[in-house]
Amino acid sequence: MEIVVCIKQVPDVPTVRMDRERMTIIREGVESVINPLDYVAMEAALELRQKVGGQVRVITMGPPQSEVALREALAVGADRAILLTDPAFAGADTLATSHVLARAIERLDPFPDMVLCGMQTTDSDTGHIGPQIAEELGLPQVCGVNEIHVEGKDLVVKRLSDGFLDTIRVALPTLLTVTKGLCPVRDLPLGALEAAFSTKDVLRWSIDDLDLRKDEVGFEGSATRVRRLRIPLPRGNGEVVEGSPETLVNHLLRRLEALSILDEEDGKE
Amino acid sequence: MEKNKAFDGVWVFGDYRDYFQNRVTLQLIAKGKELAKELDKGLTTVVLGDQVYHYAMEYVAHGADVVVAGEDPGLKEYQVETYTAVLARWIQAFQPQVLLSGATSFGREFFPRLAKRLHTGLSADCVALDVDNKTGLLVQTTPSFGGELLAEVVTPNHRPQMATVHPGVFRELPHDSRALGCIIYPEIGPLPEIRLKRIRTRPQLTHDIRLEDAPVVVAGGRGLGSKELFGLLSELAALLRGDVGATRPAVRAGWAEEDRLLGQTGKNVRPKLLISIGTSGALQYTTGIQGAETIIAINRDPNAPIFKLADLGLVGDAATVLPLLLEALRKRV
Ligand SMILES: Cc1cc2nc3c(=O)[nH]c(=O)nc-3n(C[C@H](O)[C@H](O)[C@H](O)COP(=O)(O)OP(=O)(O)OC[C@H]3O[C@@H](n4cnc5c(N)ncnc54)[C@H](O)[C@@H]3O)c2cc1C
Numbered sequence: 158m159e160i161v162v163c164i165k166q167v168p169d170v171p172t173v174r175m176d177r178e179r180m181t182i183i184r185e186g187v188e189s190v191i192n193p194l195d196y197v198a199m200e201a202a203l204e205l206r207q208k209v210g211g212q213v214r215v216i217t218m219g220p221p222q223s224e225v226a227l228r229e230a231l232a233v234g235a236d237r238a239i240l241l242t243d244p245a246f247a248g249a250d251t252l253a254t255s256h257v258l259a260r261a262i263e264r265l266d267p268f269p270d271m272v273l274c275g276m277q278t279t280d281s282d283t284g285h286i287g288p289q290i291a292e293e294l295g296l297p298q299v300c301g302v303n304e305i306h307v308e309g310k311d312l313v314v315k316r317l318s319d320g321f322l323d324t325i326r327v328a329l330p331t332l333l334t335v336t337k338g339l340c341p342v343r344d345l346p347l348g349a350l351e352a353a354f355s356t357k358d359v360l361r362w363s364i365d366d367l368d369l370r371k372d373e374v375g376f377e378g379s380a381t382r383v384r385r386l387r388i389p390l391p392r393g394n395g396e397v398v399e400g401s402p403e404t405l406v407n408h409l410l411r412r413l414e415a416l417s418i419l420d421e422e423d424g425k426e
Numbered sequence: 427m428e429k430n431k432a433f434d435g436v437w438v439f440g441d442y443r444d445y446f447q448n449r450v451t452l453q454l455i456a457k458g459k460e461l462a463k464e465l466d467k468g469l470t471t472v473v474l475g476d477q478v479y480h481y482a483m484e485y486v487a488h489g490a491d492v493v494v495a496g497e498d499p500g501l502k503e504y505q506v507e508t509y510t511a512v513l514a515r516w517i518q519a520f521q522p523q524v525l526l527s528g529a530t531s532f533g534r535e536f537f538p539r540l541a542k543r544l545h546t547g548l549s550a551d552c553v554a555l556d557v558d559n560k561t562g563l564l565v566q567t568t569p570s571f572g573g574e575l576l577a578e579v580v581t582p583n584h585r586p587q588m589a590t591v592h593p594g595v596f597r598e599l600p601h602d603s604r605a606l607g608c609i610i611y612p613e614i615g616p617l618p619e620i621r622l623k624r625i626r627t628r629p630q631l632t633h634d635i636r637l638e639d640a641p642v643v644v645a646g647g648r649g650l651g652s653k654e655l656f657g658l659l660s661e662l663a664a665l666l667r668g669d670v671g672a673t674r675p676a677v678r679a680g681w682a683e684e685d686r687l688l689g690q691t692g693k694n695v696r697p698k699l700l701i702s703i704g705t706s707g708a709l710q711y712t713t714g715i716q717g718a719e720t721i722i723a724i725n726r727d728p729n730a731p732i733f734k735l736a737d738l739g740l741v742g743d744a745a746t747v748l749p750l751l752l753e754a755l756r757k758r759v
Pocket residue numbers: 170171646647648649650651672673674675676687688689690691692703704705706707708709710711724725726727730742743744745
């Protein structure tokens with residue numbers, strides 16, 4: 158089984174702080190990690206390789222420092238890593254990002270049987286990339302998968318979708334986005350990271366290597382523009398009441414009455 | 427009504443599968459109508475299935491000027507690839523300016539694929555939509571970093587301007603059985619081969635569906651102190667015809683299931699009324715509740731940050747206030 162896992166380096170959410178005056182993200186002291194669900198995808202890929210053989214390749218589009226994420230993937234056992242990096246790729250929305258990723262995957266030899274993505278990232282949280290890669294590559298897609306079985310040339314997968322537990326059969330090649338519960342994430346074996354830095358190579362592809370034009374990637378190739386960033390503002394101060402428990406309950410009841418919460422049924426004509 | 431104005435205005439994907447999805451559709455019809463008015467256009471709902479006439483009628487009664495419907499046995503099952511093929515074809519023919527779907531599981535896997543085929547932009551899980559009165563562009567407000575930050579996104583040069591929208595953000599219009607609208611059935615065209623076979627599908631009813639749609643939410647935090655006290659919230663919720671939510675410490679303590687978690691890593695709710703009991707008001711929690719129309723907080727610490735957010739704050743001990751409140755309510759309801 159030839160598997161490609163798309164991983165993204167994201168800021169570690171607990172270390173992200175907002176500057177409420179300037180309405181920006183404070184970059185200092187923010188650590189980068191592999192998007193948690195991409196970790197799950199990687200583990201799933203390695204588990205499948207163990208069962209049915211084949212190769213696990215990881216791929217990311219990002220700034221040069223994303224190489225660290227790929228090195229970590231190599232350390233946990235990925236066979237090959239490809240970094241798609243070019244100044245022209247910067248500022249991409251999901252349309253442009255998925256285009257670069259799809260183009261790169263298309264050029265892989267052999268073409269994968271399975272492409273895995275996380276269902277969502279913790280920073281942009283769109284979940285668009287998986288379906289959009291599938292569309293560009295003409296692959297079927299199943300989103301939010303939490304169980305994968307290989308049955309001959311098919312996959313049987315499970316996923317929870319809008320309150321229904323689906324069991325789905327899909328032929329290879331296919332694209333899946335994965336979610337929590339698919340498999341436990343192991344800790345990195347000691348020393349593996351150093352080994353990955355010294356022994357394995359990370360392939361680098363630029364805009365020219367992928368035969369892409371500037372106007373189809375990055376900011377230029379994006380359909381959306383961020384007009385403004387805002388921090389959700391707190392609401393205005395309300396009334397704060399102190400007093401005996403009875404007083405408090407009376408205040409509450411009066412408010413419920415004012416909101417017609419208590420008489421919803423009688424209230425209707 | 428000028429019909430031609432309606433066809434290229436604001437389109438809403440009509441998801442009728444279940445009560446919850448249908449509600450989201452109705453909410454979007456109401457909001458889409460508002461947006462369409464600002465653009466001097468109409469509101470169109472597009473609905474696919476094997477028999478959709480009664481849904482089409484319902485959408486008209488809830489405000490749709492036009493319903494674009496497709497009936498075919500091959501459309502009965504919600505399939506991303508089939509729906510992408512049909513909708514892409516119709517969008518290219520009718521050229522709407524705006525296309526919206528609820529951010530349901532299906533919406534969130536269908537719309538990215540459709541946006542890609544149409545080569546246009548898409549924003550995810552929006553919590554606000556507005557028309558910029560200078561440019562006429564749709565301003566799509568979408569959360570990032572789990573709601574810590576809101577981004578206002580526009581799609582200047584690509585059409586349609588697409589967004590999935592968080593359920594419960596907008597309010598549906600009342601049913602008006604006298605409303606008039608037009609239902610059209612454009613040619614569907616060839617359907618792609620179905621590559622994804624559902625072997626089995628069974629309902630996995632989680633509370634979240636009800637929780638996110640509940641008009642009243644009663645949320646409890648660490649301050650409730652015990653599983654017993656937290657358990658009283660179910661009765662309070664039942665008396666107020668609402669549902670129960672929880673902060674992370676309450677979930678961690680095992681007082682509530684994970685799917686009741688509110689906030690950045692849990693659910694966003696926008697009920698008419700939210701009562702928050704024994705919660706400090708940490709930002710990661712309040713992002714999930716600040717869409718509530720009214721917030722009432724009970725906390726024994728007068729300086730708790732939750733009081734800054736609350737419309738009514740009660741400084742008191744939950745262990746005494748809660749049983750007393752229940753007693754009073756039982757007498758009334
Ligand atoms: C990355 C990240 C993501 C997170 N995501 C979430 C999330 O999605 N949802 C979430 O809820 N949290 C989340 N948290 C945790 C969040 O920061 C807070 O720790 C949490 O919301 C606090 O919950 P609490 O208000 O129940 O508890 P506390 O902060 O401990 O507050 C308890 C409150 O109860 C009051 N109290 C105590 N006893 C009584 C009494 N007898 N009667 C009345 N009041 C009493 C106290 O005065 C206090 O204000 C996240 C944290 C991080 C770092």
